[in-house]
Amino acid sequence: MxxxxxxxxxxxxxxxxxxxxxxxxxxxxxxxxxxxxxxxxxxxxxxxxxxxxxxxxxxxxxxxxxxxxxxxxxxxxxxxxxxxxxxxxxxxxxxxxxxxxxxxxxxxxxxxxxxxxxxxxxxxxxxxxxxxxxxxxxxxxxxxxxxxxxxxxxxxxxxxxxxxxxxxxxxxxxxxxxxxxxxxxxxxxxxxxxxxxxVLAKDKEVQKSKALNEELERLDQERISAFRYAKNAEEQAAIANLTAKAATAVAVSAVNSHPNTPRLSSYHNPNLTSSSWASPSASYAHSSSLASRSPYPNHSNIPSSSSYNTGVESGWSLDDEQKLIAKMKERKKEKMISEERRALNERMYSRLELEKLGANLPSVSRNPSPSSNQQYHHDHPPTPKKVDWNNPLIGSSSTTAKRY
Structure with a gap:
């Protein structure tokens, strides 16, 4: 005893x-x-x-x-x-x-x-x-x-x-x-x-440790997915920026190649470089100038006085263009609001999970930061390229309307 x-x-x-x-x-x-x-x-x-x-x-x-x-x-x-x-x-x-x-x-x-x-x-x-x-x-x-x-x-x-x-x-x-x-x-x-x-206490501790490990793995996967999402968003933003700059450069080169139009520079015109939409008159003039241009280089590119009337007779007016621009702005705004709400909900959920487990994980920002490539293109804008008028997609009015 x-x-x-x-x-x-x-x-x-x-x-x-x-x-x-x-x-x-x-x-x-x-x-x-x-x-x-x-x-x-x-x-x-x-x-x-x-x-x-x-x-x-x-x-x-x-x-x-x-x-x-x-x-x-x-x-x-x-x-x-x-x-x-x-x-x-x-x-x-x-x-x-x-x-x-x-x-x-x-x-x-x-x-x-x-x-x-x-x-x-x-x-x-x-x-x-x-x-x-x-x-x-x-x-x-x-x-x-x-x-x-x-x-x-x-x-x-x-x-x-x-x-x-x-x-x-x-x-x-x-x-x-x-x-x-x-x-x-x-x-x-x-x-x-x-x-x-x-033995029972040890079994409970083992089960608790397993649950904590699973929770940590899940949070790690969420962190990785959030990081990948932010990376993809950053890449998509960079690609979209490059695409917009390329399209602006093509449009400026097309306008400058016209003999009777004033020379435009995409680096001094805020309507072409900024992400906001241009004025209805400018956009209409740009679309009409593109529509009146022939896809073939041997044809004459002299603008006629009937180009504006042709646009009006085809059913496209300034009011329709303004409505389209307003609708696109509203859709873009709604999309941005929904993205911000979703990102805010995800941040709140991840913060609650982190507070529950007492871990200090680094918070991942959903907003894409400008990358080095994007900063380089911003500091060094691309030079305007020569337009290939043999391409049938450049001079067609339907393709231009679909782009804008």
């Missing part, structure tokens, strides 16, 4: 290490071995008790075989007053008793007797039966007393006392072993419960 005392007194069992668990199992096995040894000792003591009982029975059988079944014939003589009774020396020398010295060393036995008394018939019959069963002889109380003194002088009180002490010791040993067994059983049960609690 001394090896289980630190385990039972430990305040927190959830902080035990595998070495301590192994020590607990070793202590449990040692207690089981000790219990088995105690049970073996109990079995040996029980065997000794049975052997002592058999010896006792054999002694009783021997005593009964030595006794006679003679009955007493006379019990009519009344008991007289006796001052002293001399005890004769026994034929067999008595064994020394630890309780008291032998009767021969004490002298005559003094038996105080009062007035003469006669026994009742029931008492007389009971004494007759007892004396007959024991085998004593004598017709008076004095004879019986003499026989009793003889038996007492022959009795081995030391052996009897040893047997009684042995029985008491066996009883105490058995009770002690039973109490130790109960204590060991309770300690083993408490240790097993503690081990089960430790």
């Amino acid at each position: 001394s090896c289980l005392t630190p385990l039972l007194r430990s305040p927190s069992r959830s902080s035990l290490l595998p070495a301590e668990l192994a020590q607990i199992h070793l202590n449990i096995s040692q207690n089981l071995l000790r219990e088995a040894q105690l049970l073996a000792q109990v079995d040996a003591i029980e065997a000794e008790c049975q052997q002592a009982e058999l010896e006792h029975r054999s002694i009783l059988q021997e005593i009964n075989s030595n006794l006679t079944d003679e009955t007493i014939s006379k019990f009519d003589t009344p008991i007289s007053t006796i001052s002293t009774i001399q005890v004769p020396s026994p034929l067999i020398p008595p064994l020394p008793s630890p309780m008291a010295p032998p009767l021969s060393s004490r002298g005559p036995v003094m038996i105080p007797v009062g007035e003469s008394k006669e026994l009742s018939p029931s008492a007389s019959s009971l004494l007759r039966s007892l004396w007959a069963k024991i085998g004593y002889e004598g017709s008076a109380f004095s004879g019986m007393q003499v026989e009793i003194s003889k038996e007492l002088s022959r009795a081995d009180f030391a052996r009897f006392e040893r047997q009684m002490l042995l029985i008491a010791a066996e009883d105490r040993t058995f009770k002690t072993l039973m109490s130790e067994r109960e204590i060991a059983k309770n300690a083993i049960q408490s240790a097993q419960k503690g081990v089960e609690k430790i």
Whole structure:
């Protein structure tokens, strides 16, 4: 039990290490071995008790075989007053008793007797039966007393006392072993419960760590996807900027190649370089100039006075162009608002997740930042290229309307 005392007194069992668990199992096995040894000792003591009982029975059988079944014939003589009774020396020398010295060393036995008394018939019959069963002889109380003194002088009180002490010791040993067994059983049960609690706590910790790992992996994937989304948006913005600049350069070169139109520069005209839309009159003039141009270089490109009327007769007016521009601006504005809302929702969700897990992950911006390539093109605008008028897509009015 001394090896289980630190385990039972430990305040927190959830902080035990595998070495301590192994020590607990070793202590449990040692207690089981000790219990088995105690049970073996109990079995040996029980065997000794049975052997002592058999010896006792054999002694009783021997005593009964030595006794006679003679009955007493006379019990009519009344008991007289006796001052002293001399005890004769026994034929067999008595064994020394630890309780008291032998009767021969004490002298005559003094038996105080009062007035003469006669026994009742029931008492007389009971004494007759007892004396007959024991085998004593004598017709008076004095004879019986003499026989009793003889038996007492022959009795081995030391052996009897040893047997009684042995029985008491066996009883105490058995009770002690039973109490130790109960204590060991309770300690083993408490240790097993503690081990089960430790195993359950470890399982819960493992499950919690798995859940946290999965959550971290999910957040890492979201961070990577957000980074990729921002990168793609940045690339798309750069491509769109390059495309717009190229289209502006092509349009400027086309306007400048016309002989009767003033020279335009895309680097000084804010309507061509900025991302905002041009005025309706400028856009209409640009579209009409492109529509009046022939796709073939041998044809004359002199603008006629009927070009404006041709645009009006075809069903395209300034009001329609303004409506189209307003609709496109509204769509662009709605798209930007929806993108900003979605980015804001994603940021709020990621921030809540980060606050929940207590991690300080770097926040990824959804707004694309200008790249080095885009900055280079902004600082070094492209030179206007020569327009290939052999391409049928340049001079057609339908293609120009679809572009803008």
